[in-house]
Amino acid sequence: MIPAAFDYLAPTSVEDALAALAEHGDDAKIIAGGQSLLPVLRMRLNAPEVLIDLGKIDSLRGIRDDGDAIVIGAMTPHSVVGSDPLVAEHAALISKAVEHLADAQIRHRGTFGGALAHADPAGDLGGPAVALGAQFVIQGAGGTRTVGADDFFVDLFETAIGDDEILTEVRIPKHTGWGARHEKFVRIVHQWPIVAVAATVRVDGGTIAEARIGMANMGSTPVRARAVEEALAGQPATEDAVRAAAERADEGTNPPSDLNGDADYRRHLSRVLTRRAVLAAAGA
Amino acid sequence: MTATVDQVEREIGRDRRRKEDQRLITGRTRWTDNLTLPGMLHLAMVRSPFAHATITSVDTSAAKTAPNVVAVYSGADFGDELGVCINAWPITPDQVAPTHSPMPSDRVAFAGEVVAVVVARSAAEARDAAELVDVEYDVLPAALDLKEAAADTVLAHPDLGTNKSALWVFDSGEAGTGAPVEDAIAKARTDGIVIEREYRQQRLIPAFMEPRSVVVDPTGEQYVMYSATQIPHILRFALAATTGVSESKIRVIAPDVGGGFGGKLQVTPEEWIAWAVGRRLGKPVKYTETRSESLLSAHHGRDQWQKLTLSAEKDGTVTGLKVELLADLGAYVAIVGGGVPVLGAFMFNAIYKFPAYHFSVQTVLTNKTWTDAYRGAGRPEATYAIERLMDELAAEVGVDPIAIREKNWIKHDEFPFTTVAGLEYDSGNYEAATARAKEMIGYDELRAEQMARRASGDKVQLGIGVSTFTEMCGLAPSRVLGTLDYGAGGWEHASVRMLATGKVEVVTGASAHGQGHETAFSQIVADRLGVAFEDVEVLHGDTQVAPKGLDTYGSRSLVVGGEALVKAADKVIEKAKPIAAHLLEASADDLEFANGRFSVRGTDQGMAMAEVALATFAAHNLPDGVEASLDSDATYDPVNFNFPHGTHLCAMEVDTETGELKMRKYVCCDDIGNIINPLIVSGQVHGGLVQGIAQALWEEAVYDDSGTLVSGSFVDYLLPTAADTISFEVDHTTSPSLTNTLGTKGVGEAGTIASTPAVVNAVVDAVRHLGVNDIQMPCTPERVWRAIQDGGSGGATTEAAQPHFDEAEGAGA
C-alpha cells in the first residue's frame, strides 16, 4: 500500500517541532513510532501534506526517577518501557500492560506517548494510565502545562493535546510495593483487547487498603472502575469480597458492540476480569 | 519394470530438507512482483465501494493529467479483446450465470469490483492518479444474506430474474447406489432416531502469503503473462479461449508463488485487465494487489448453510442421510465456483455404511465477493457436517462418540468398498488409525478427567473432540470429471530428460506454489533411475518449459503428477535397455536394472545409467533403428480418486465463565498410504491443521448490511499465528493406495478437512452437559458464553469492526 506524497521534517528539538507545527497547521501531522499513523496513511484514510517526525528529539526519550514519580519520555518505545527496572518497581501495572501490547515488532517501533496520544480506547496503556493517575506534560508555543489522566482522554481518538501542542512526557506517581495485574482478553494474541482490566492494589495485612482499576474498551475513553475501587477499600483480600465488589465493574460504562463482542458480553467480561485482576494483584 | 533399490539408501521415505527452501525463505528468488522489464508500466485499479450499483459515469480526465500517467481506461474503452472470466464447471445444463466481465462498464455486482484502471510510470503515481478517477454510481438494492437471496427477494443480477444458479442433486435411490432416503427417515421417525440440524459454514478468505501479482509482456513473438497463480496451464487456455489470442502465441509463467490454498486457482479480472492493457499499449505492465485488495476481491471460500437429516435405528446404526445445501457463489460463478459443493457431494456419507443417501445443493448468486475453491473445497464442509452429526447421534444414543463411529464405519476387511455415493474406496483401516490416536492422546484418562470436572462443577470444563475423516482427492479421473460436466480433464503430464552428463531434468505439469514438489519429485526420480537426489532438477511453472499440465490443487500433484513421473522414468529405462544390451553385447532379456545400473544377470558385467546416457548422446554406437534419445514423456490419468483417512482427537478446555477456549492437546493419526518425504508431509499436516482449526475458532469474513466487507484487514480477519496454536502430535498408519503404483494418497488438504469438526466437537463436548448441542463457527468466546447462557448456538456476529486507525488522523495534529 502506498501513501499519498508528503513532505517530511525531522526537527531535533521540541521548539523546532512546535515551530513546524505552527507553520504548517492543519496540513501537518506529528509522527512518533508510526504504528497507528502509517496504517492510516497507507490505507489512504487521510493524507497530511507534512509529517513532523519526533524521532530525532533526544529529550523526548528515556525514563527517569523524579522523586514521587517516574517520568517516561513520550518517544520512549514500548519495548524500553516494558523492560525498564524503575517502571517495574514503581509502576508495575505499566510493565505488565506493555508485555501484552501488540507484538514485538510494534513494541519496538511504537512509543509510549504515541499510544496515549492516539487515544484508542482499546489501547492497552489507557487503563494503567487512568488507574495510576498519570500526569500528561504537554508543551505548546505558550509553554508547558500538565493534565491529569481524567482530563487527558476526551473521546475516541481525542485528547487534551491541542492542535499546536506536543505531548512531551508522562509522569506516573509511584505505586511502589503495590501488587499489579493486567488481564487482557483477546481471541488471538496480537490483537487489541476485547476488554482489558488493569488493577493495582495495596494490601495491608490481608486487607485491601487501596485499589485502582482502569479498563480498556469499556467506553470511548479508558475508564476507571470507581465503584469497584470504593467497594474494595478496607475489604479482606478474599474471593468472596472481591467477587462482590467486581460485580460493579461495568457501572457507568458504555462499551461498544462489534465483531469481537457485543456490549453485554463486554460488561460481563469486565466483571470477571476485574475479579481476576484484583485477586491476582492482591496476591490472593 | 520396477526399480528396486536394495543396497543403496532409498530416497523415498527420507525426510529430506526441501531443496527450494533456501531461495524461498530468504526471498532471493523470482516472485512476480520483483520482476522488472524494460519500459514496464504500472497499474492501479479503481474499485467499486458499493455492493450493487449502476455505473452512471466514469470521469478519467483529472487522472489522465496526473504526473506520469500514461492511460486511464474504464470498461467502456474495451471491446471483446477484454475477454471474460470463465466458469469451467457448469454443474447443470440450465445453470444461470451472469457474464463476468473483468471490468464491467454498466453495473457493479460486489464491493471491490474493478471499474477503471490507471496506467503510470510508477506504482505510486498510478495509485495517486487512481484517487482522481471520478465514478458516479446509482446504488441498487443488494442481495447479501444467503437465505434471503435464495428466496429471490432482492436480485443480485436483475436481468437474470433469479439468484438461483443451479440445483444439483444426487439420490442414491435414483442412482441405484442405495435405498431411497425418505423411506429411511420415515421409518426412523416412528421407531428410530432422527437427528435434524442446520450448520453454517462461514465465509472464509484464503489469505495466501504472497498477494496476487501479474506482469504482462507483449513485446516478444509470444505474449508472456507472469502470474502468481496456481494454474499457469489453465490460465493460458482461458486467455486463448476468451481474448482471441491464439494459444500458440501465449506463454504463461508462474514464477515462485507464495501460497495459494485454492485462492490462486482462478482466472482473475486483474490478469485479464493487465493482458488487455499490455496489448493495447504494446508495453510490459505490472499489477500487484495490496493486502486490502486481496482480502476484498480475491475469491473467498466456503459460505454455506447445511440442512441435515440423519436417520438411525435406536441402537445407533445409521439408516439414512439427507443433505440440503445452500451455497453462496457471490457475485459471479467463478472458474470452479459452483462445483465446489459438488466436490463435497460424495463425501457426506464419509466412512460410514449409510444404506440411503440424498444430496442437493442450490447455488445462489449474491452481491458479495465471488467464492471458489479454498483448501479442501467441498470436502471440509461435508466432513464437518457428518462428523458433527455423528457426535450428535452418539449423544442421542448415549454412547461414546468413538463407539458410534465404530458401529457404523467400514471395517478394514471390507475394502474395497463401494459407498452409497457410488465411489469405490480402495484401502483404509479406520480401526488402526483410531486405536493409535486414542493411545496418543490418552483417551481414557481424558474421559475420566472430564467426568471428574463435570462432577465437581469445575469452572473449566474439558471436551474431547473426535473426527474420523476421509476425503476423496487426487483430481482426477478425467472420465469422472466428464460425467460431472467439468470443463477439463484430470490427467497430469511429466517428462524425464537424461542429460549427457548423467544428470536428470524432470518436467512436471503440476506447478508448485509452496508444496515442495522439487524435493519430493527428485526423491521419486532418484530412486527410480538410481541417480543421486542432487542430480535431479525439477522444472515447472512455465508453459514454454512445461508445455502440458493441469496444475496444482485438490491434493493431486503427487498422486497424479508423481505417477506420471514414474511412468516417464520407466520409459527412460525401457529406452535405455536395448542400448545398454547392445553396448554390453548381451541380450536385453538378460539385463536387469537396479541401483542405476544395468547388469547382465549372472555376470559381473554392467553399465551405469549415466554411461548409457553419455553413449546415447554421442550416438556413435547405437543399435540399428534406435533413436538417439532416452528422453520420455508420460501422461497419466488415474482410474479412481484416492481416499486418505485418519482419526483426529482434540482436547479442549472451556472456561465457562468467559467462554475462553484453551486447546490442551491435538493428535492425529492419518493414513495417507506410502510417504515420500515425512518432513514435507508433516509440514502439510501441521499447516493444514492450523487452517482447519482457524475456521473452527477464528476466521470469518463479515459484511455489513450495505455489503461492505468489515473484516477487511488482518486486524479484523483473525488469522492465527504460531503464538495462538499448540504443538500437534502427528502419526500415521499405512494402507497403501491401490490406485497408483507408489501407493500414495494426497495429504495437502487432509489436515484442514479433518480438524474443523474435531475442534468444534471438542468445544460442544465440553459444555454439552450444560444444555448445549451446537456452537456456530467460528466458536468465539462470546458465542461459547452465550450458548452456555441460553442453550442456543451463540448468535450472529455483529457486522461492525472497531476502528483502531482514526480517519481524522491524517490532517491536523
Ligand SMILES: Cc1cc2nc3c(=O)[nH]c(=O)nc-3n(C[C@H](O)[C@H](O)[C@H](O)COP(=O)(O)OP(=O)(O)OC[C@H]3O[C@@H](n4cnc5c(N)ncnc54)[C@H](O)[C@@H]3O)c2cc1C
Ligand atoms: C497491528 C497492530 C496491532 C496493535 N495492537 C495493539 C495492542 O494490542 N494494544 C495497544 O495498546 N496498541 C496496539 N497497537 C497500537 C500501538 O500501540 C501503537 O504503537 C500506538 O498506538 C501508536 O504509537 P506510535 O508511537 O506508533 O504513534 P504514531 O502512530 O506515530 O502516532 C499516533 C498518533 O499520535 C500522535 N502523536 C504521536 N506522538 C505524539 C506526541 N508526542 N504528541 C502529540 N501527538 C502525538 C500522532 O500524530 C498520531 O495522531 C497496534 C498497532 C498495530 C499496527
